[in-house]
Amino acid sequence: MGVVLGVKDGKVSPTRALIGTTTTVLVSYWLYILLSAIVIRAAYKRYASPLRKYPGPFLASCSRLWKVLSTASGRTHLDHIELHRKYGPVVRIAPNEVSVASPEAARTLLSAGKRFFKTPFYGVFPPPENPDIFTETREDVHAQKKRVANVPYSMAAMQQLSPFIDDTIELLARKIDEHIAQQHKWVFDLGDYLHYFAFDVLGEVAFSRSFGFLEQGRDVDNAIKTIDKSQTYNGIVGQVPELDHLLRRNPLWQFIPWLSTKNALITRMALEEMGRRQPFNKDTAVLQTGDARQDLMASLILGHLKDPERFGVGDVFAVAHGAIFAGSDSTASTMQSFFYHVLSSPSTYQSILHEIQSAVSSGTIPATGNLTWNQAQTLPYLQACLKEAMRVRPAVGLNITRLVPPEGAELDGHFFPGGTSIAANGWVLHRDKVTFGKDADEWRPERWLESEEEARRMERYMFQFGGGSHLCIGRNLALLEINKVVPRLLRDYRFELAHPGRELKANASFFVVQSGLEVFVRRA
Ligand code: HEM
Numbered sequence: 001m002g003v004v005l006g007v008k009d010g011k012v013s014p015t016r017a018l019i020g021t022t023t024t025v026l027v028s029y030w031l032y033i034l035l036s037a038i039v040i041r042a043a044y045k046r047y048a049s050p051l052r053k054y055p056g057p058f059l060a061s062c063s064r065l066w067k068v069l070s071t072a073s074g075r076t077h078l079d080h081i082e083l084h085r086k087y088g089p090v091v092r093i094a095p096n097e098v099s100v101a102s103p104e105a106a107r108t109l110l111s112a113g114k115r116f117f118k119t120p121f122y123g124v125f126p127p128p129e130n131p132d133i134f135t136e137t138r139e140d141v142h143a144q145k146k147r148v149a150n151v152p153y154s155m156a157a158m159q160q161l162s163p164f165i166d167d168t169i170e171l172l173a174r175k176i177d178e179h180i181a182q183q184h185k186w187v188f189d190l191g192d193y194l195h196y197f198a199f200d201v202l203g204e205v206a207f208s209r210s211f212g213f214l215e216q217g218r219d220v221d222n223a224i225k226t227i228d229k230s231q232t233y234n235g236i237v238g239q240v241p242e243l244d245h246l247l248r249r250n251p252l253w254q255f256i257p258w259l260s261t262k263n264a265l266i267t268r269m270a271l272e273e274m275g276r277r278q279p280f281n282k283d284t285a286v287l288q289t290g291d292a293r294q295d296l297m298a299s300l301i302l303g304h305l306k307d308p309e310r311f312g313v314g315d316v317f318a319v320a321h322g323a324i325f326a327g328s329d330s331t332a333s334t335m336q337s338f339f340y341h342v343l344s345s346p347s348t349y350q351s352i353l354h355e356i357q358s359a360v361s362s363g364t365i366p367a368t369g370n371l372t373w374n375q376a377q378t379l380p381y382l383q384a385c386l387k388e389a390m391r392v393r394p395a396v397g398l399n400i401t402r403l404v405p406p407e408g409a410e411l412d413g414h415f416f417p418g419g420t421s422i423a424a425n426g427w428v429l430h431r432d433k434v435t436f437g438k439d440a441d442e443w444r445p446e447r448w449l450e451s452e453e454e455a456r457r458m459e460r461y462m463f464q465f466g467g468g469s470h471l472c473i474g475r476n477l478a479l480l481e482i483n484k485v486v487p488r489l490l491r492d493y494r495f496e497l498a499h500p501g502r503e504l505k506a507n508a509s510f511f512v513v514q515s516g517l518e519v520f521v522r523r524a
Helices: 014-047 058-062 065-072 076-087 103-110 120-124 139-153 155-160 162-183 190-207 220-237 251-255 265-276 282-287 296-306 313-344 346-361 380-392 452-460 475-492
Strands: 090-094 097-100 400-403 409-411 414-416 421-424 493-497 505-508 512-515 518-523
Touching (some): 014 058, 058 065, 058 090, 065 076, 065 090, 076 090, 076 097, 076 505, 097 103, 103 400, 103 409, 103 421, 139 155, 139 296, 155 162, 162 190, 162 475, 162 518, 190 265, 190 296, 190 475, 190 512, 190 518, 220 265, 220 313, 265 313, 282 296, 313 346, 313 380, 313 475, 313 493, 313 512, 346 380, 346 475, 380 475, 475 493
Parallel strands (some): 097 421
Antiparallel strands (some): 090 097, 400 421, 493 518, 505 512
């Protein structure tokens, strides 16, 4: 005789009755149950955490949604300034994350050897299968790769690449001259042209090839837009990195062509150059670059040939390709901020022109053609303006975030348990009044010239290039090209903002991508 499960002598067993009742309750009240679970989880995150004592937006204390929304707004750098003004030096910006405003805390956070490692945020930046120097979160692997990649980025190596930069400056000057010759009263988008310039320099430096942005005076193949879209994705999804597995790392993603960067101009060119120089050996690496100038890819191939175990073929591609992503918007944004502030302040513009004209008269800098790095260093006011631009509008707008080592750590008098994420935002750090003075919110390049000792002290708390073992690898290149192009433009042209008083449009994806730097231009 068969026994129906849970039914004995015609009676329903208590277990079965319980299952039945539970199912009925779950089905009838699933929405309430779900909402209660969310509320209980959020309350747990908010109150059970050792970070509960730190103030911040309510939403941030119980969910990462605040970070996602702030990043998606493109104004997270400004949000962080407001947050710290409202809540103080340590603000809770996610259940397990605080943002610190103190430059001293940021110095410790970024110091090499303090074992604050990169968070999974960086793992979202492509390519996940072969991380580059920026995206590699394993510190030991990162150190190995950086040892090889550092060589071609030294200032001495960069100076060798000066001819590439000089050619690109000539092209930019030709384009401005063409504009002046055609319709000098028309508005010239200096911001766009500086953007094209930064990209073309990187094409030349990395692959000995120009991307053609300056030549064509436009974003060829929407390459810049594609990069910016990809960075927007990285910035937002990086706040909840697990989501990347459902999105870009999902095999279905490749079927959404407008989201993929695989066919982007820059990636295509990098792949072509890799192909052209394979199989790798000393001759194919350097000689095929045309005039035997050793570009970045050639140096990386030579690094790979010396130590193929530690620096594989994939690393050559990842580092050369990553340089375009890391070095273009960042350098362009820095130059745009510089011109925006200089042209917005008549006294600054007058002083800088006076310095340049005096340097030409005294023969310290040439009256025509390009300047060298050393010549640009003889212009203290220009250097002060550059530092001030990187202080008030650093090119990285998102937080630089690190994990507290397992044993926990103290930062600026606060103890944080192991695994806590600590965020530092350059826009906040560079407005610290104790470090930069009561007028830290203002543009005042003179602050860098008042006392050498003070300037050295402030310099220690500048984070525009990050710090420690993750200090920007491309800073020498960026500074070299900026120091060459900026004084040349100021010497040879006179600019006037087309919309004085109008703010630049700024969208922080990882870098602060800016637009709206429109000027009237004439020859000096
Ligand atoms: C003015 C221009 C630039 C600015 C403001 C800038 C800023 C930064 C910052 C703040 C970091 C640290 C990010 C972090 O730790 O999360 C960084 C890292 C990096 N930058 Fe730059 N950068 C610039 C130009 C460049 C250029 C031209 C290149 C390459 C050609 C480059 C390549 C890199 C790489 C590979 C890293 C990762 C370094 C590491 O983690 O060891 N950057 N940059």
